[in-house]
Amino acid sequence: MSFPFNDEFKEIIEISGEKNKVIHNEEANSLLLSLDSYSHDIKMEVLRRISFIKWIKPRLKGGWTQKNLNPLIDDAATQLKMAAPKWRTLAEWHKNYHSSGNDISSLIPKHSSKGNIQQHTDSDFLIKKAINEKYLTLTRCSISQTFKYYCDLVIIENRSLPENQIKSVSQRTFYNRINALPKYDVALKRYGKRYADINYRTVDRMVNVTRPLERVEIDHTPLDLILLDDNLEIPLGRPYLTILIDSYSKCIVGYNLSFRHPSFESIRHAFCNACLDKSSITQQYPHLQQDWPISGKIENLVVDNGAEFWSNSLEDSLLPFATNILYNKVGKPWMKPLVEKFFDLLNKGLVHSLPGTTRSRIEQLKGYNPKKDAAITFSLFLELFHTWIIDIYHMTSDTRETAVPYFKWQEGVTALPPLTYTDEEAQQLRIELGILNTRTVRIGGIFLYGLRYESEELSEYRKIWGSIDKNNLTLKTKTDPSDISHIFVYLTNESRYIKVPCMTDISYTSGLTLFQHQTAQKLQRTKTRLQIEHEKLADSRMYVENRIAEEVEKIKSSKKRTTKTTHASKIARHQDIGGHTQKSIQVPSEQSEIKKLNTNEHDVLNGWDEQFDDLEGF
Structure with missing residues (x-):
């Protein structure tokens, strides 16, 4: 040997x-x-x-x-x-x-047993006091500052000791005492628990997977790149990228790129892109040398704790397709390492080499202005992004040269192919990945987002299953956030979806997204609020309150007040009390009443013959 x-x-x-x-x-x-x-x-x-x-x-x-x-x-x-x-x-x-x-x-x-191993001195309690009060705090004083504080403590303590004064230790000894402290405890006191846990965590082995799409990680990140509008060529800002990556092969399963903040809509587009066929990509970009064969039903989707992943819409959408949602522990992104590593590779391999990059940290710019130097349009970046994913990333081995993602996927698919979506299932997937709502069907249909949705089929369903005296027919709805001109309503008793169009304003909702509609509603509310003069409204409301109070007080103090209103209301009808006529009952004087009575009596006697000459006897 x-x-x-x-x-x-x-x-x-x-x-x-x-x-x-x-x-x-x-x-x-x-x-x-x-x-x-x-x-x-x-x-x-x-x-x-x-x-x-x-x-x-x-x-x-x-x-x-x-x-x-x-x-x-x-x-x-x-x-x-x-x-x-x-x-x-x-x-x-x-x-x-x-x-x-x-x-x-x-x-x-x-x-290790050589030298002076006796660390306890007569100033040991002062050393601990200085370390605890200065070094092991979130203010993060340096060792030099802590040592000066220790020396000051010794001087002050010796003032009260006429004999047997404390001898301070050397600076080297003090440094050794601090360096001998447990590193995790030091990080915990100086930087907090999160920092200490991250830097001194136990790195466990990755979850073992045996087949493609058994475990897929998803996450969002803002790209370190400012893109331009295709036509106007003005800076649009940094887009958000949503990525799904397969744990078995390390292949990119799907993505979504948008300027909207991460939301359920981002997940919806990315998940559809991941699960459905991507053969159209090679037709859209004919220069690609490889295809993108990754698609199928995902078994376990690993997500973080963002609000968009906790929505009822996501769980309800994936339930029919038996996809489990696994939530990563809060504040522990390293337990979802593949997608985090991919973002780093994308930045180093593509994004940071493009004009307009913002880099990962602002101090890396050093005078470089990404807004002025931005030259990549949105469409061009999509082309570069697909090229880098399909022809470069998928065809490059990992650092240990254990596997190439594309061939690892082919190997897994050959041994144990994942389930794929039929055309009917693909259509159902698009419907199920809509935003979930529950609404009561009323006369006129379903009212959602301030719009009215109605159809003959929905009306007939209400006639059969709706209650006579109550509006208790509640149904589940799915909304495609990219088009609110219609919704899908799930008919519970028939176990199917129907498409229900918007009846409010067809020209307004045609091709309108939910985000655009909500923005328009917000602008309309803002415009309405600006038209209201709140000071004048307050003055008017207070005037009404004061007038009511005055009248109440006046009536309370009046001796002629009566609780009966029957005759008064008849007189008010008789004298036509109203806003455009007289405002109060006219009480006639005694002389005018006698005169009126005499006049009426004279008129009646004079016209007696005219009034009754058409009467006939029995």
């Missing part, structure tokens, strides 16, 4: 004669392997000690005394070509080796 070190070790081992063999090659090799955690110098020293012990032991007559050892030590040093130890040192080596049961670790030099 070949020896793992240079020729100097070969010289140690063999001396002629069976009795003269000190350490066999295999034994020395095993010895060195057991000392791999130690430095090269320590290994050499252990080999020197064991070589002297095994050379001298078969030749020694008597005990390990000075008289018996001194004649042999020089001969051993000559033949072993090693520095000779003192007889007492050699005897100590043998004693430790024998008492440990021939354990080689007993011959390891104890350098």
